[in-house]
Each structure stands twice: as structure tokens, then as C-alpha cells.
Amino acid sequence: MRRRLISSTLAVVLVVIAVFGISLVIVETRTIENSARESVDSEAVRLVGIVENRILAGESIDAKGLDRQIAEDRYAVVQVPGHPEVTLGTRPKGRVISSRQAGGHDEKVLVEEARSKVSQEIGRTLLVILAVALLAVLAAVILAVLQARRLVSPLTDLAETAERLGSGDPRPRHRRYGVPELDRIADVLDASADRIGRMLTAERRLAADASHQLRTPLTALSMRLEEIVATADDQETVAEEATIALGQVERLTDVVQRLLTNARDPRSGSAVDFDLDDVIKQQVEEWRPAYQNENRSIVRSGTRDLRAVGTPGAVAQVLATLIENSLMHGAGTVTLHTRVTGNQAVVEVTDDGQGVPPDLGARVFERTVSGRNSTGLGLAVARDLAEADGGRLELLQQRPPVFALFLSREIVPPAPREEFVG
Structure with a gap:
């Protein structure tokens, strides 16, 4: 923009x-x-007058008496009836400016001046005009640079402010630039920063409060299940179900703890290297009874012995959401297929149902978007959980439905935290 302002200003100048x-x-x-022409005419008229006075006075008409009457750089010819022709000065070469005048006694005077003298004067004038034009261009360049700096620097600063807002730093900067339009933009950005800051604070407080409130009943439930496991030695089925429920509570506790940690500092991460097969196996075993009740089956296929980077509890929660959606909205066999693409481990969840309605498409991950009377939060939360550990959840195919969870296979060192001085 700086170059454009300077170029446009120079173009106008x-x-x-x-x-x-x-x-x-x-x-x-x-x-x-x-x-120059008027000067030569005046010279010729004056010389005619002098010659006529000499004729009236009876004086001689010769070069000796008239050579001082014309300028040195001019040439004159005096013709008087009855007298020899008188030439004054040196006849110029090339183009000339001339003037012929006649007197009352038939005397004639021709005065000539070299046009090169006029051309020289015109050249000097052009040099003066050119010098003034160059000074004007130089002044315009200086003014354009100053004006561009005055406009571009605030715009760059405002862009940095907007980028800071987008990166999660909602502190207002309270900078003004002396330009009403730019100051208005700065006011709007500062007001937006205040609102975003209040909204983020409220959301983090809500997440922290909800997480804190959930920890107590989860802890109590976990203790009760442990008591059931400890006292149910003679009831193998009860002990098995209690063990499964205890595992679910532990995973839910892990998710709550993760929410609480992110509420305190959203930049902290809890991704670790874990065995992806264990998580998939646990989910298949956990959901198999529910599918058997519906006369359906859940199986796994693809690459085995995969390790991935993420939070095991969060990955389990994402897979559980996809499996539950297939149970509620799908049909036939549900397959969890694992594969490797590049440096990522992929878990695909598919079934034999009608899939995602065409009018939803990629909007299926938006909050409150649902095709069959559900809350519309499950897939949105699942995508957030996946992205929190550097993965992603995508809809690869609408019919039959294929949802894919992409997870990294290498731990990426966290970026150094920025320290803000406010």
C-alpha cells in the first residue's frame, strides 16, 4: 500500500x-x-529616425557615424537615395529575425538578428522550468513518503491488533493515530477485544465450574463401583459389568480433568504416545452388547499394532460418539478400519445405513445441526476433542457414511509460550 500511495501521488504531480x-x-x-521581434522592429524604427535627421541636417550617411547606433550582435543595412549603401555589423549566419522600415525621404533600413540568440534564451528558460519541475517532484516524493508512512504504519498496527485478537490475546491496545477514520477502527477493535475477553473469561469459568462440579459425583461413583467389584466375588457377571462401568468412569474422569486443565490454560496440552489398538479394542468390546441387542454387529479391520499421539480418553470419546451415531442412525455392521497415511494413523468408522443427508454434508459438524432430532452437539464436540490434540475428524463419504479420525504418529514439541507484558 505504501508503494501504491507514493505512485499515485507522483502520478498526480x-x-x-x-x-x-x-x-x-x-x-x-x-x-x-x-x-525579440519587437526589439528588432524598435531598433529599425530608431535607426530610420536617426538617418532621417541626418538627411534633414545635411550630414553624411556613412558607417562611421551610424555604427554606434545598433547593438553589437545585430546587422543593419541603410539605403538612402543618392548615397551609397551602408552596412553596419556582421551579417549573422543561419536563420534570422529581421525588420524592414522606410522613412519619409525614401530611406530604407534593414535590421537582422541571429535567431540562435533567441534559441539560447529559450533554452535557459526551459532549464529554469525543468529545475522547478524537479524540485516539485522531489517535494512531492517527500510528502508522499511522509503521508504513506502516516497512513500505512497505523494500518499495519491495526492488522497486528486484529491478528492478536484472532490468536487469543484479547487485550485492547488503546492506540490512536490522529486520523479520524483509523481512530474509529481502533475504537471498534478495542471494544471487540473487551467483549471477546469477557466472553472467554465467562466460557473458561463455566468450563472450570462444570468440570469441578462433575469431579465430585464421578469420584463418589467410582468409589461405589470399586466397592461392588470388591464385594461381588461370587457374582461374576456383576463384577464384570462393574469393572466395565469403572473403566467408563475413569475415562469420563479423564475427559473432565482435560476440560478443567484447558479451562485454566487453553495452551497446555496432554497428548501422549499411546496404543491405538487398545482404545479400539476397548470400544468394540464395550459397544458389542448394545449392538447385539439390536441384532447388529461391530467389527474392526485394517492395520494392527498402531501407535498414535493424543489423549486416550479423548480418542475413546470421539470413537464412542461415532459408534453411538452409527447405532442410532445407521444400519447393518459397523466397521472400525485402521490404516496409515503419511505420518498419520487413521481410524475410519462406517456402516451400511443411508448415511448423512445431502442437505447437511460438511455442516454435520456444526453445533445444533442435526438431521434426526438429536442435540447436534456430539459430532461438534468430537471434532473439538480431536483438534485439541492436533488431530482432525472428517466426513470422507456421505453414503454409505465414512467418518475418519486422523491422528499424528509423532509427538510435536510444544511451541514456546509467549509472555505478554501488560
Whole structure:
């Protein structure tokens, strides 16, 4: 933008200089030529008067008496009836400006001046005009640079402010630039920063409060299940179900702890290297009874012995959401297929149902978007959980539905935290 402002300012100045400069050159050239012609005419009239006075006085008409009556750089010819022709000065070469005048006694005078003298004067005038034009261009460049700096620097600063807001730093900067329009933008950004800060604070407080409130009943439930496991030695089925429920509570506790940690500091991460097969196996075993009740089956296929980077509890929660959606909205066999693409481990969840309605498409991950009377939060939360550990959840195919969870296979060192001084 700086270059554009300077270029546009210079373009305007050059156009103005060209229009007025050419007009001035034309006017000055004609003025100098007219002035030179009038000077030669005046010289000829004056010389005719002198010759006529000499004739009336009976004096001689010769070069000796008239050579001091004309300028050194001019040439004159005096013709008087009955007298020899008198020439004064040196006849100029090339183009000349001449004037012929006649007196009352038939005397004639011709005065000539070299046009090169006029051309030299015109050249000096053009040099002066050119020098003034260059000074004007130089002044325009300086003013354009100053004006561009005054406008571009605030815009760059405002862009940095907007980028800070987008990166999660909602502190207002309270900077003003002396330009009403830019100051108005700064006011709006500062007001937006205040609102975003209050919203983030409220959301983090809500997440922290909800997480804190959930920890107590989860702890109590976990203790009760442990008691059931400890006292149910003779009831193998009860012990098995209690063990499964205890595992679910532990995973839910892990998710709550993760929410609480993120509420305190959203930049902290809890991703670790874990065995992806264990998580998939646990989910298949956990959901198999529910599918058997619906006369359906859940199986796994693909690459085995995969390790991935993430939070095991969060990955389990994402897979549980996809499996539950297939149970509620799908049909036939649900397959969890694992594969490797590049440096990522992929878990695909698919079934034999009708899939995602065409009118939903990629919007299926948006909050409150649901096709069959559900809350519309499950897939949105699942995508957030996946992205929190550097993964992603995508809909690869609408019919039959294929949801894919992409997880990294290498731990990426966390970026150094920025320290803000406010």
C-alpha cells in the first residue's frame, strides 16, 4: 500500500507538471520570440529616425557615424537615395529575425538578428522550468513518503491488533493515530477485544465450574463401583459389568480433568504416545452388547499394532460418539478400519445405513445441526476433542457414511509460550 500511495501521488504531480509545464513552455517561447521581434522592429524604427535627421541636417550617411547606433550582435543595412549603401555589423549566419522600415525621404533600413540568440534564451528558460519541475517532484516524493508512512504504519498496527485478537490475546491496545477514520477502527477493535475477553473469561469459568462440579459425583461413583467389584466375588457377571462401568468412569474422569486443565490454560496440552489398538479394542468390546441387542454387529479391520499421539480418553470419546451415531442412525455392521497415511494413523468408522443427508454434508459438524432430532452437539464436540490434540475428524463419504479420525504418529514439541507484558 505504501508503494501504491507514493505512485499515485507522483502520478498526480507528474500530470499537473506536464500540463502546466508544457503550457508554460509554449507561453514563454512565444513571449521570448515576440519580445525579440519587437526589439528588432524598435531598433529599425530608431535607426530610420536617426538617418532621417541626418538627411534633414545635411550630414553624411556613412558607417562611421551610424555604427554606434545598433547593438553589437545585430546587422543593419541603410539605403538612402543618392548615397551609397551602408552596412553596419556582421551579417549573422543561419536563420534570422529581421525588420524592414522606410522613412519619409525614401530611406530604407534593414535590421537582422541571429535567431540562435533567441534559441539560447529559450533554452535557459526551459532549464529554469525543468529545475522547478524537479524540485516539485522531489517535494512531492517527500510528502508522499511522509503521508504513506502516516497512513500505512497505523494500518499495519491495526492488522497486528486484529491478528492478536484472532490468536487469543484479547487485550485492547488503546492506540490512536490522529486520523479520524483509523481512530474509529481502533475504537471498534478495542471494544471487540473487551467483549471477546469477557466472553472467554465467562466460557473458561463455566468450563472450570462444570468440570469441578462433575469431579465430585464421578469420584463418589467410582468409589461405589470399586466397592461392588470388591464385594461381588461370587457374582461374576456383576463384577464384570462393574469393572466395565469403572473403566467408563475413569475415562469420563479423564475427559473432565482435560476440560478443567484447558479451562485454566487453553495452551497446555496432554497428548501422549499411546496404543491405538487398545482404545479400539476397548470400544468394540464395550459397544458389542448394545449392538447385539439390536441384532447388529461391530467389527474392526485394517492395520494392527498402531501407535498414535493424543489423549486416550479423548480418542475413546470421539470413537464412542461415532459408534453411538452409527447405532442410532445407521444400519447393518459397523466397521472400525485402521490404516496409515503419511505420518498419520487413521481410524475410519462406517456402516451400511443411508448415511448423512445431502442437505447437511460438511455442516454435520456444526453445533445444533442435526438431521434426526438429536442435540447436534456430539459430532461438534468430537471434532473439538480431536483438534485439541492436533488431530482432525472428517466426513470422507456421505453414503454409505465414512467418518475418519486422523491422528499424528509423532509427538510435536510444544511451541514456546509467549509472555505478554501488560
